[in-house]
Amino acid sequence: MFRIIILPKAKSDIKDAAEWYNTQKQGLGKRFTNEVRSKVQYAAKNPHAVSIRYDETRCVVFETFPYMAHFVIDEDNRTILIVAVYHTSLNPNQWKNR
Numbered sequence: 001m002f003r004i005i006i007l008p009k010a011k012s013d014i015k016d017a018a019e020w021y022n023t024q025k026q027g028l029g030k031r032f033t034n035e036v037r038s039k040v041q042y043a044a045k046n047p048h049a050v051s052i053r054y055d056e057t058r059c060v061v062f063e064t065f066p067y068m069a070h071f072v073i074d075e076d077n078r079t080i081l082i083v084a085v086y087h088t089s090l091n092p093n094q095w096k097n098r
Contacts, residue, residue, distance in 0.1 A: 002044045002073070006082040010069075013085040017067065035062050036085060039069050047073045047080050057083065 006014075014036055018029035039060045043050055050058040050071075059068040070084040086094075 002047055003077070003079045004040055004044050004082065005079055006040070010082045010084050017065075017085065017087070032065055035064055036069065040082060043069065043071055043080055047071075
């Protein structure tokens with residue numbers, strides 16, 4: 001299994017989305033963060049099973065929420081770096097410019 005590092009901008013993505021979902025329905029933000037955790041764990045166990053979408057960036061698609069976790073693999077350190085957790089309707093070039 002690869003070690004997981006969630007970059008600060010990705011943590012902010014998760015926090016912002018969870019807060020927004022909680023304004024829609026109490027407890028929905030918790031469900032969102034649980035799905036994030038599940039998908040990130042899947043990526044850590046099977047990083048090469050996730051398709052490359054942009055350059056070297058792979059995206060694991062969420063099942064319930066319209067989001068993807070964007071990550072890169074650091075083979076030397078057996079680490080995956082979560083660089084963004086992004087809504088699928090947003091322009092992917094926005095997170096690339098961080």
